[in-house]
Amino acid sequence: MNRRRLIAVARGDEAPDLVITGAKVFSSFTREWLDETVTIAEGRIAGFGEPGTTGGEERIDATGKYLVPGFIDAHVHIESSKLMVDEFARVLLMHGTTSIVCDPHEIANVLGTDGIHWLLDVCEGLPLDVWVMASSCVPASSFESPRRPFTTGDLESILNRRHALGIAEMMNFPGVVSGAEGELDKLAISRATHVDGHAPGLIGHALDAYIAAGIRSDHEATTYEEALEKRRKGMWVLLREASNARNLLDLLPLVKEFGPENSAFCTDDREPDFLYREGSINQMCRASVAAGLPPEDALLMATLNAARYHGLKDAGVIGPGYMADLVLLGDLEEFRPERVWKEGRLVVDAGVTTGVEDRDVPLWVRRSVRNAPVAAADLAIPCAPGEIRVIEIIAGQLLSNEVHVEALIEDGTAIADPSRDLAKIAVIERHHATGRIGNGFVTGFGLQRGAFASTVAHDAHNIVVVGVSDDDMAACVARLEELGGGIVAVSDGEVLEELPLPVAGLLADLPVAEVVERVDRLHEHLSQMGVDSPSPFMTLSFLALSVIPSLKITDQGLIDVDRFEIVPLEVKAR
Numbered sequence: 001m002n003r004r005r006l007i008a009v010a011r012g013d014e015a016p017d018l019v020i021t022g023a024k025v026f027s028s029f030t031r032e033w034l035d036e037t038v039t040i041a042e043g044r045i046a047g048f049g050e051p052g053t054t055g056g057e058e059r060i061d062a063t064g065k066y067l068v069p070g071f072i073d074a075h076v077h078i079e080s081s082k083l084m085v086d087e088f089a090r091v092l093l094m095h096g097t098t099s100i101v102c103d104p105h106e107i108a109n110v111l112g113t114d115g116i117h118w119l120l121d122v123c124e125g126l127p128l129d130v131w132v133m134a135s136s137c138v139p140a141s142s143f144e145s146p147r148r149p150f151t152t153g154d155l156e157s158i159l160n161r162r163h164a165l166g167i168a169e170m171m172n173f174p175g176v177v178s179g180a181e182g183e184l185d186k187l188a189i190s191r192a193t194h195v196d197g198h199a200p201g202l203i204g205h206a207l208d209a210y211i212a213a214g215i216r217s218d219h220e221a222t223t224y225e226e227a228l229e230k231r232r233k234g235m236w237v238l239l240r241e242a243s244n245a246r247n248l249l250d251l252l253p254l255v256k257e258f259g260p261e262n263s264a265f266c267t268d269d270r271e272p273d274f275l276y277r278e279g280s281i282n283q284m285c286r287a288s289v290a291a292g293l294p295p296e297d298a299l300l301m302a303t304l305n306a307a308r309y310h311g312l313k314d315a316g317v318i319g320p321g322y323m324a325d326l327v328l329l330g331d332l333e334e335f336r337p338e339r340v341w342k343e344g345r346l347v348v349d350a351g352v353t354t355g356v357e358d359r360d361v362p363l364w365v366r367r368s369v370r371n372a373p374v375a376a377a378d379l380a381i382p383c384a385p386g387e388i389r390v391i392e393i394i395a396g397q398l399l400s401n402e403v404h405v406e407a408l409i410e411d412g413t414a415i416a417d418p419s420r421d422l423a424k425i426a427v428i429e430r431h432h433a434t435g436r437i438g439n440g441f442v443t444g445f446g447l448q449r450g451a452f453a454s455t456v457a458h459d460a461h462n463i464v465v466v467g468v469s470d471d472d473m474a475a476c477v478a479r480l481e482e483l484g485g486g487i488v489a490v491s492d493g494e495v496l497e498e499l500p501l502p503v504a505g506l507l508a509d510l511p512v513a514e515v516v517e518r519v520d521r522l523h524e525h526l527s528q529m530g531v532d533s534p535s536p537f538m539t540l541s542f543l544a545l546s547v548i549p550s551l552k553i554t555d556q557g558l559i560d561v562d563r564f565e566i567v568p569l570e571v572k573a574r
Contacts, residue, residue, distance in 0.1 A: 028318070080271070104120075218236075236262050244538040
């Protein structure tokens with residue numbers, strides 16, 4: 001940036017690069033709509049009013065439109081989109097998001113710090129600001145098996161990056177609350193500007209201890225009461241609307257009653273179909289306004305508040321010297337961008353994104369699936385008659401319940417029982433071919449035949465498979481190994497549909513429209529197999545996350561998250 005020229009344009013002594021006239025311009029600091037002309041130079045806002053000097057500048061007549069700052073996602077995992085970063089950027093820009101703060105702990109669990117540095121390298125030069133928080137929990141807990149655990153040195157190497165900010169979500173909240181030395185070491189890293197939280201259901205003295213550790217935000221609140229306590233005690237509440245954690249409408253009353261301060265929007269984990277069709281942060285603005293929130297409050301949480309929390313001093317505002325990240329809206333109801341500028345350059349026009357170059361993927365990033373072969377016999381679960389622990393899915397949430405169900409026994413093993421919506425679930429270690437498998441049962445999918453599986457399994461991303469047939473479950477695992485990662489549905493030994501995810505077993509190297517088409521077909525097949533979950537693959541992936549209550553499963557077995565221990569399948573067994 002030529003700061004001298006920017007100042008000269010602001011004074012009126014030199015011509016700007018771009019002039020936008022006629023729009024109602026959102027003032028983030030006063031929540032007003034200004035009838036102002038906006039001048040832009042050197043990728044920044046130069047000022048308001050007609051330029052003092054003209055000559056060669058581009059002029060845009062935006063009469064009747066609304067000009068707002070580019071949207072900022074306060075917490076997102078790029079990998080959950082299942083899109084390579086270039087395609088991810090195209091989709092986000094199309095929906096008006098010009099900056100994100102990401103936690104790349106998905107690829108970190110698969111490829112270590114090398115994976116994070118590769119991801120950040122390929123994000124360089126994109127017309128999307130990708131800010132990074134250093135992944136604090138790789139693995140999320142000792143009950144998970146990643147490629148390798150992170151050290152404080154790993155975190156420090158990430159914080160040396162140009163776009164690094166602080167420490168990402170501290171998911172091991174029991175460790176923080178108990179004062180575990182390893183967790184406190186992470187919190188003491190000097191380069192970190194701030195620390196994000198992850199504390200589902202944490203309240204009372206335990207919450208006090210968590211906040212006292214220096215953690216300043218949380219995106220896991222699912223109820224008004226939980227979010228209110230966290231905000232009262234000084235935390236930023238990041239309202240989340242993910243594919244299978246839709247908490248926005250439950251938490252909006254907090255904003256309506258106490259205002260938008262110390263609140264921001266985040267998408268966390270969005271599947272490609274949701275992202276492509278409905279949008280990103282703009283969808284949260286749309287839903288919030290439809291629920292009665294003033295559009296000005298929604299825009300603050302979508303722009304300035306996210307920038308303020310993360311210390312992004314040049315973003316979230318249309319004002320002299322701020323980044324010219326701009327979104328032109330036709331109305332304040334749908335929040336569908338007509339044009340988007342990134343640093344003063346037009347990157348979206350009439351819904352079409354331009355100026356994003358394709359990125360290459362090296363072989364070492366593609367070759368990440370290394371599981372030992374799995375036969376149907378490896379999925380058999382020896383069990384005596386009696387009650388067993390079963391993971392119960394809670395629709396629209398990452399939380400799950402533990403329920404006790406009478407086991408269906410055949411030849412000394414517990415088997416699936418579709419008549420009671422009782423399916424088998426297994427997590428297979430896929431980084432070091434150890435052959436380790438955690439077996440259990442799940443209810444809530446509605447699966448009546450076949451099996452489906454994925455190499456996306458938060459956060460260690462081992463293979464997770466659900467089925468009512470051991471043979472079909474084993475066939476799913478074999479196909480995923482052949483694909484080098486992905487999602488697959490199998491019935492009667494036949495692969496019905498699949499989505500290859502060859503990039504670290506997490507990302508596709510296909511255009512978003514094709515990815516969405518394949519996801520749609522997978523959903524159709526699963527529906528025919530009896531599955532009635534609205535987001536079955538995202539739901540499946542989070543059943544393997546050992547830090548969200550109450551009962552989860554990893555390659556090490558069933559995890560009682562409330563007690564933070566491995567528990568046996570059989571209720572009476574000890």
